[in-house]
Amino acid sequence: MKIHEYQAKELFSTYGIPIQRQILCTVAEDAAIAYNMLGKEEVVVKAQVLTGGRGKAGGIKLAKSDDEAVSHAYNILGMKIKDYTVNKIIITEAVNITAEFYISFVIDRNSKSVILIMSAEGGMDIEEVAAKTPEKIHRFSIDPFIGIPDYLARKFAFVLFDKIEYINQFVPILQNLYRLFINTDASLTEINPLVITDREKLIAVDAKMTFDDNALYRQPDILDLFEPTTEERIEADAKDKGFSYVHLDGEIGCMVNGAGLAMATMDMIKLYGGNPANFLDIGGSSNPQKVIEAMSLLLKHPNLKVVLINIFGGITRCDDVAVGLLKAFEEIKTDIPVIVRLTGTNEEEGRALLKGSRFKVAETMGDAVRLAVDSQ
Amino acid sequence: MKIHEYQAKELFSTYGIPIQRQILCTVAEDAAIAYNMLGKEEVVVKAQVLTGGRGKAGGIKLAKSDDEAVSHAYNILGMKIKDYTVNKIIITEAVNITAEFYISFVIDRNSKSVILIMSAEGGMDIEEVAAKTPEKIHRFSIDPFIGIPDYLARKFAFVLFDKIEYINQFVPILQNLYRLFINTDASLTEINPLVITDREKLIAVDAKMTFDDNALYRQPDILDLFEPTTEERIEADAKDKGFSYVHLDGEIGCMVNGAGLAMATMDMIKLYGGNPANFLDIGGSSNPQKVIEAMSLLLKHPNLKVVLINIFGGITRCDDVAVGLLKAFEEIKTDIPVIVRLTGTNEEEGRALLKGSRFKVAETMGDAVRLAVDSQ
């Protein structure tokens, strides 16, 4: 789950990480009030969208008067950035920057731990820095039972800074950012850039946080920050029903048991010249009720032309799956062609049961996908 | 630092450890109001003093009416229990007990950790149980980096209980008691007894907590609970000045550098038939100001008849110590005889400096103590 910059910064502030003052606006006119409330000559108007690349898209502008703030607000509100419409902006104090750093905590698969990533090359795309000058990226794995005591925070701090004034500011920022990460079950907390101002203060000028979906059940305050898009809402609803659903813009609806098999199915659709309308993992079993719910989800898709059901019969045998599918489709009203590919235990019995039904039955994934592409 | 039962129980309650409702009274008449507020037929009137043995001393009484509560309150308030005057009582609900247990967390020197001590023999002097039937005492050392996760709490719980209802009540009690211990820098948290009531509920019927003096600087809320006796106040003041002072009731005042040497000095006073008026460790150095302050502390003692100064000259040499003593006693106005015993580096030079002064100078600890005992 992602949250906006302003939300992440509010969390930062609660955890004692210094940020600029910020005022949230959803109406362009309010930018003038915000400008005057801040009482600074220069402010920054920043689009709040749950995607990156705001700067390049013109979503971040400097304003030197209330009029200018409003005019930028007009331009930015309603703007589209990578399919996301900007509905919120923040007006925030501008600061004079003398140096920029990149700081994040993130879950690392390889070390199976939270790692701290730091770089003196802040403000840029960190992955580009990592690719071109990996020696400028510092990574430290954090022991979950030790955390970041003062001595470790100092060790990390001295990697980026020399002056004790910066060390003393940076140590609590690191410790608080880690505490925030752990306490909120984050999967990423990122400050990019952390800056030194002309007054020698360290401030988080941008903030990004994402959270572990598996832990949201114990993070009600974080869950309250969730602002799902329509698609995310559909995906979240699907998750509640035990599916994993991702909306895509092709024409071939997929219903597969297992995420890996679902991805492999989509790959083959592409390979054979089709376009999947979605990713849908209906999970281990495939009882009729689940199939009915999955189909009603698929049928909402505007572009849908054909449905491909790809099931591996494992613990649940293919003959049982076939019975379930037949039962489910007694209740599903649709003319859309449905291709079924059944493999696994008792596959022949399963396929025999489906013979003569509304389904087009395929034996191999290749056949099934070809049939689906041809049926569009 | 010790706190009262009622204070410990308030902390318990904050940490989700079940206690009986309790009402604090300092005036006997209030016991009637408390009785009626609780609305139970049976209540217990309990003396609140910072020492054990209240039960045997008659400081805990059952009352079945408001009149009876007031009459017990009259008897208990003002009572002396081991030199402590009872100024506070609590009125608390009586419970019907079906089983009693002993539970505590305490700092353990041997394992250098916090240990959990549990026994199904609750309600008694646990040290007696430990001495007579050590097999009935269960001890578990807690790893400071692991704490007590659910699986450990369950492991401990199954040592005392079988029924899952009790396990499910006991697990959070253990975890919360440990959390309380750690969060407040306790040196002891004890529930004795933890009982099972006739309604199958686990409740902490008594509570004891002591705290690590070294950590009080970061425990302002705990420090607020401190109710020092006059003697403790003197001792605390001394500590602020860099001394370690304990008030005793003999006649020979002691001023020693180092706790071990101070104890050894007191031992020898006793050995030679005297009685120390105090324990006073003036610490490593012995600059004139410290000596002046220490002497003014000693001179407040009503029984004081003689002062014995026993100094080992280590980093600070004996001749420097002698100069310091002479300087200090220019300002100290008293006729009380003062014996000085100086050993260590440059001891002869030191003793020579003191010759002809108001001090009686001794060479060995034996001589010094004999002189002090004889000078009473």
Add this chain to the structure above:
Amino acid sequence: MSILIDKSTRLLVQGITGRDGRFHTEKMKEYGTNIVGGTSPGKGGTDVLGIPVFDTMYDAVNQTDADTSIIFVPAKFAADAIMEAADAGIKLIICISEGIPTLDVIKAHRFAQERGAMLIGPNCPGLVSPGKSLAGILPAQIFKEGNIGVISRSGTLTYEVVYHLTANGMGQSSAIGMGGDPVTGLYFRELLEMLQNDPATEGIVMIGEIGGNAEEQAAAYIKNHVTKPVVGFIAGQFAPPGKQMGHAGAIISGSSGTAADKIAAMEAAGIKVAKEPSDIPSLLKNMMK
């Protein structure tokens, strides 16, 4: 032979009285797995299908001398179950439960490591050494004893692949579903090393997914240390960037972790990468000639 589990494995089922625990206990028992006990706090002293149930893993290990455990408890309690198993002396822990908060997994994994225990999963189907022992939820009937080691990040895709192998007469020495979470226990590297050292394994199938760089690391390891033929497959070649595809692990982040990168790295290491799961048996047969 095989890796990790075999006839000598003494298995405990954590959460044996739950719906899934009981169901798969029955399946595993039918397969011939040596299940020596199970746990369910408060149900100590009872039994499930004749298998003794204990209150704690400490009791269970003490009384049964178990060396391996499989976890079916709900996500909220699963990390705790891993730690209990490790603390009680279990040396191989297979965690089937899915949906465990990642920070809990990190703690539990680190704890297991310190206690000298290996972890498989969480969010995995478990593993099987066909003809010897099955510790997981994999469909027993599709496996066949043989000389192919299968390691995979996926569940049903693994079954699909194994099904084709078995259908083509290629039995398996051991097949392991490693799990799809961001943080999981044993992974390609460690399992490749075990399979390379297993005399019964003559060919290896590794099934990867987009996201992370485990396949690239595995390829580097194979290049330097694995002499047995390896066939690979990568799912998610056409997954749109940034979309999470069921497995939290399958997020493409930036330029690395794409299927193309992985396939290139694998091919550079001499691994044949199949386009479709059904191609795997023939590719492997050719390499093993």
Add this chain to the structure above:
Amino acid sequence: MSILIDKSTRLLVQGITGRDGRFHTEKMKEYGTNIVGGTSPGKGGTDVLGIPVFDTMYDAVNQTDADTSIIFVPAKFAADAIMEAADAGIKLIICISEGIPTLDVIKAHRFAQERGAMLIGPNCPGLVSPGKSLAGILPAQIFKEGNIGVISRSGTLTYEVVYHLTANGMGQSSAIGMGGDPVTGLYFRELLEMLQNDPATEGIVMIGEIGGNAEEQAAAYIKNHVTKPVVGFIAGQFAPPGKQMGHAGAIISGSSGTAADKIAAMEAAGIKVAKEPSDIPSLLKNMMK
């Protein structure tokens, strides 16, 4: 020979720029201790008495190959200093600082243990191997090279005893002040073992206090494992029960930990227990004949 420190000891001073750190660095240097560096965050690159100062223990250990450190930082930061030293690879950590919260010491001690480091203190005067190395605040001039090992829970009382030993011509192999806090590092048991194994040590003095049962445990150990003559002394024989006597350790709790119990246990183990510190040299001399 000696135990724990000698001519080869490479010492770092943590908190070298503070008042106490600087003062005792000078004293130790005068004594001939091989001080290779010190730490003070933010003062890296400077020096104290010609000794290089580093920002962190990591830097200091990297650059100096130190194996031992002594800590003079304020109580609030001292536990952290112990952990930093252990994490940086120091193998013997001597913590002089007093007043550290006990729970911090427990954590730091456990951490040091896991990193394979030994801790002496906190709240201790340190140790000396006369003629070789001094790592502490003990008054150097009272010590003399020789064959008596001294281990003690007390500070000035140790000096008193050592002073009498030296005055009687009995030099010391090593003298260690273990510290008086409720939780401290190396204690009687471990140090007795070291002294027993040290060829240069021919007699042992152990100075205890009321509280705890370390002396009783030491006595049991001596009975079974120590063949060298041991003379003991216990301070606090007449301390009133329940009163805290400067050392947090010296609390008599209930029936155990009294001076009488300790003396009885020690005498039962063949240890001669002195009534006065000044009796120690002659008692020991008699035993060593």
